[in-house]
Amino acid sequence: MSFRTALSALAVVAAFASLPAAAEEVTLRAVNAFQEGTAFAKPFEAFIEKVNAEGKGLVKINYIGGPKAMPPFEVGNAVKSGVVDIANVTGAFYTNLMPEAEALKLAERTIQEQRKNGAWELINKLHNEKLNAYYLARTGDGVPFHLYLNKPIDKPDLKGLTIRVTPVYRAFFAELGANLVQTAPGEVYTALERNVIDGYGWPTQGILDLGWQEKTKYRVDPGFYVVDVNFLVNLDTWKKLSDAQRALLTKVATQIEASNADNAAINQSEIKKQADAGIKPITFEGKARDTWLGTAREAGWAYVKKVAPQHADELRKLLAK
């Protein structure tokens, strides 16, 4: 065999060797920190459906499931180690790995604004470094959190009350004197049923999906903070994808982020459903309202400063108004 023939044979082999890689469909393992079909699972489920429909031959997402497949507070670790490729999870469930995630709920700018002002870039970098993850999308914009209670209160004071929390509410409710019990969402119903808690933190949406209206008397208004439920991709997985695969995931993620705009209307309909189910609002006005919201905000940022002193000021500058 001449040198030229050998060379062209080699070129042919190389071409074929690279073909399967380029044409191969990648399958991503996905988990959800929220129960399938409920409010904060839905945007991710819509994402999966769209990717699988539009990504035939390119990307396929294999949806393993929700908290029955994996405990919510372990999802961050599973993304970090690559046990899963992609996950839907709130920052509150991975503050052990990334304390800066405490700041995400304190945002006063939408994810679209964050992508423009550099906030996304910083937050993505933190996810890269601390969670070995790419920060693909943020859902939940426009949805605040509330305190739900079975005992009435008439001022922003939680002394003597035992409240179920996650890191979202911890600093705020502690500042107002509550006793705190941390649980995953899956344990709230039983805790209410057994009367071991007097109330719990949860956003505007999802109460009826979880059946908690049966065991809930009051919702304290106004809501505070903003939900962050994020799509995270294991960084090694992300880097291994082709440009076309990354482009499809990014395109669909952007579409899902645009649907955050629907949350205002969904909140209204949820508030109505709660009222119909017998949940009564306790509404703080005037000075009490200012104390309620001001304590939420300042306790939240003070805690970020404490656990993430290096990044707290920059995060506040980029996320707050």
Ligand code: 173
């Ligand atoms: O209350 C929670 O479990 C919690 O932290 C949360 C965060 C985002 C959406 C829903 C719940």
